[in-house]
Amino acid sequence: MIHIEGLTKYFGDVCAVDGISLIARQGEILGLLGPNGAGKTTTLRMLTGFLRPTAGSIRVKEHRIEEQPLAIKAMLGYLPESAPLYHDMLVYDYLRYVAAIRGVAPDRRSERIRGLGDLCGINEVMHQTISALSKGYKQRVGLAHAMMADPDVLVLDEPTSGLDPNQIVEIREIIKRIGREKTVIFSTHILSEAEATCDRVAIIHRGKIVADSKTAELKERLGGGSRILITLDQADAAQVSRELGVLAGVARLEVLEQEGPLVRIAIICTPAPDPRPELYRRIKQTDWVLLDFHQDTQSLEAVFRELTKES
Amino acid sequence: MRQALRICRKEFNAYFLSPIAYIVIAMFLLVTGWFFFSTFFLFNQASLRAFFAMLPTVFAFVVPALTMRLLAEEFNIGSYETLLTLPVGFADVILGKFLACVAFIAAMLVPTLAYPITVAMLGSLDWGPVAGGYLGALLLGAAFSAVGLFASSLTRNQIVAFIVGAAICFTLTLISQMLFFLPRNLLQVFSALAADVHFRTIARGIIDTRNLVYFASVIFIGLYATNLVLKARH
Incomplete structure (x- = not known):
């Protein structure tokens, strides 16, 4: 047209x-x-x-x-x-x-x-x-x-x-x-x-x-895959990174916050495989208390900011 | 051409939507009426010569007041963009606006027909020069409209458009009288450019091709220059 x-x-x-x-x-x-x-x-x-x-x-x-x-x-x-x-x-x-x-x-x-x-x-x-x-x-x-x-x-x-x-x-x-x-x-x-x-x-x-x-x-x-946000109680940031960072489907792991025993981390995923089942099983084996586990799909907003950043 | 006529109709109506039309018509009738009749009885002649003699000077101010908004306002409020993205060409826009202004000048001259009618009742009026005078007035109005439209295409400020238009029209009117100090043969060249000289010939009732060609040339140059300005903005 x-x-x-x-x-x-x-x-x-x-x-x-x-x-x-x-x-x-x-x-x-x-x-x-x-x-x-x-x-x-x-x-x-x-x-x-x-x-x-x-x-x-x-x-x-x-x-x-x-x-x-x-x-x-x-x-x-x-x-x-x-x-x-x-x-x-x-x-x-x-x-x-x-x-x-x-x-x-x-x-x-x-x-x-x-x-x-x-x-x-x-x-x-x-x-x-x-x-x-x-x-x-x-x-x-x-x-x-x-x-x-x-x-x-x-x-x-x-x-x-x-x-x-x-x-x-x-x-x-x-x-x-x-x-x-x-x-x-x-x-x-x-x-x-x-x-x-x-x-x-x-x-x-x-x-x-x-x-x-x-x-x-x-x-x-352009979203670079999705992000998984996890909040754990009774955990230690270094240990969490060590344990979860090596799983298949995890590209990177960022510790967002550590407040006493409370740890918030963001896991940046590779496009495949989906790391969620493996993450859940691994967390279940530990003594950590899982408070929050959710996927944060990258909105267009993030894509937009990424592409139009002043270089 | 049909698009030009549609634009013309819209522009003509637009004059009456704003107070401009009423103010200009009232001023025009007041000024011409006063100056004509205040000396009319002193001459003791049944002619409209005095009325037509002042028309070029009056038009030099009145016509730019009519044309100033035609394009400058469109640029200013941005409606030029909506206008130009309708299926119309530059020629349609220019011709439509030009014709609307000429039509308005004709409408403005209609009430002045009361003058020859009054005069004819007072003495024996020679209708030839009157007809010539009105034809000349229309041609003069059209020529100044083209000039004024060009001035309006240069700016988005209506006041600037008015001043530029009035300056050009005024110069065209009086160029032969302003340059009285020049040598004679040079002066002849300039009086060939003077709108006043050509208008007076027609207003005497003499329709000479030279005068018609002069007005046609001014109209053409004005509209063509407008066209160039709009294309350059494109």
Whole structure:
């Protein structure tokens, strides 16, 4: 559906995006993740034809952006960051204008606007001026604007920023629903959001892609296996390390805390085999009292921090 | 072209959503009405020459006030990004906004039709120069709109856009009168550039190709320069 290759953008001497390559398929929700200033917005702006790339190519279906920008713009719905809309217009008038520009047939416009009003929950603010709307409603109007012509690709730049938790959940639901048939690309710096919504995540750091794979795979591949946290009473840290450190499936053992007879350790596992049965049996043979034994899967957060650490 | 007309309609309506339109129209009618009728009875002539004579100077300030928001405001609030990612090209955006401004100037001139009607009731009015005057006013307005739109494309600050636009329009209007100290043949070159000179010819009721070409050139250069600025921002 979308092929991006070697995309590069310089602003003067500053390189904002440095040779990004991405593919987004139909029926896929792709999350662009990155710290502030990583180049997410610039990438989306080039994809939507707002900025011209310094180098590289963008293809949507069979159209190339430098040859047929209008054909691509017609297929794309875009919600820029913080939804910049005309302040003076009424919501309804604005949506009618977008419907006209997007080529919705005149007799279908009212129906379409009502449908989007239901979907985005903006029917009650249709006759208010945009400047009077709260941030959340503005965002929803922006979403309705982006979905006006039922686009094949929906591009959303930080769609949930500034929303309250209920609205965030609603917008995520909308994104998921659309993502079943269409392609959705959205940027965020909230990791739990990407984890909850995306099929695939691409992490951008300093204008480069540092990771790009299925959300689940990414966690697995970069998490370095899982961690097991154990708390023991009546034990001695040195002895625990000696006894448990040698078991199969244990890569490393860290003593987190030693407080009298209380020991907290973290065991970093190798991908295989699973060391848990062996750990349990070994602990059972000793006089230690097992207070806590749980697995701590590495969240995307840890992966993200690992990949975007300032070097 | 259809996209340009849609943008034009939206922009034209937008004038009436903000107080700008009402303020500008009121000021324009007040200024022209006062200056025209305060000396009208002294001349004891049924003509609108005095009204048309001051139009270039008045337009040099009024038109940039109308064009200043067209692009600068979009840059400022960021709606330019939503606009440009709709399926429209640069030409649609520029033409749409330009036509909206010209349409607004036409709407602003409609109430002044009361002047020739009043004058015609007082004496025998020659309608030829009046028709020429209104045609010239539209051309002049269009030329200044193109210049003002260009000024608006340079900045995200509306006040800067207004001052730049007014400065260019004012210079174009009065260039022949400002440079009276130059040698005669050089002055002729500059008076060929002066909007005022071309406008006065049309307002006398003489439709000369040279004058039409002049206004068409200013419009084209203004819009083309805007196009270049927008492309450079792209």
